[in-house]
Amino acid sequence: MGKHYDINLKKEIVNKYFNGNGTLNSLQKEYGISYKTIFNWLKKEKLYHSQENDINHSRGRRKEENIDYKERYEILKKYQAFLKAQRKRK
Numbered sequence: 001m002g003k004h005y006d007i008n009l010k011k012e013i014v015n016k017y018f019n020g021n022g023t024l025n026s027l028q029k030e031y032g033i034s035y036k037t038i039f040n041w042l043k044k045e046k047l048y049h050s051q052e053n054d055i056n057h058s059r060g061r062r063k064e065e066n067i068d069y070k071e072r073y074e075i076l077k078k079y080q081a082f083l084k085a086q087r088k089r090k
Contacts, residue, residue, distance in 0.1 A: 014045050
């Protein structure tokens with residue numbers, strides 16, 4: 001069974017890496033923890049943040065908070081009139 005590392009140590013190493021204060025190789029040497037172990041921590045952290053972003057930023061068109069339907073209706077009416085005038089010219 002593998003070694004278990006303190007959560008604070010994991011966070012420290014992951015933060016150092018993502019803040020640009022160490023590479024996988026330098027962190028491996030500094031802490032005496034295998035390259036693969038640190039790599040797996042980083043991979044899990046990236047996955048966690050991507051899932052968190054998916055939840056916070058749903059895909060697709062964003063819903064507008066204050067939709068001015070009257071203004072949109074007026075714009076559509078003007079556009080329809082424009083299209084109608086274009087068809088008559090042909």
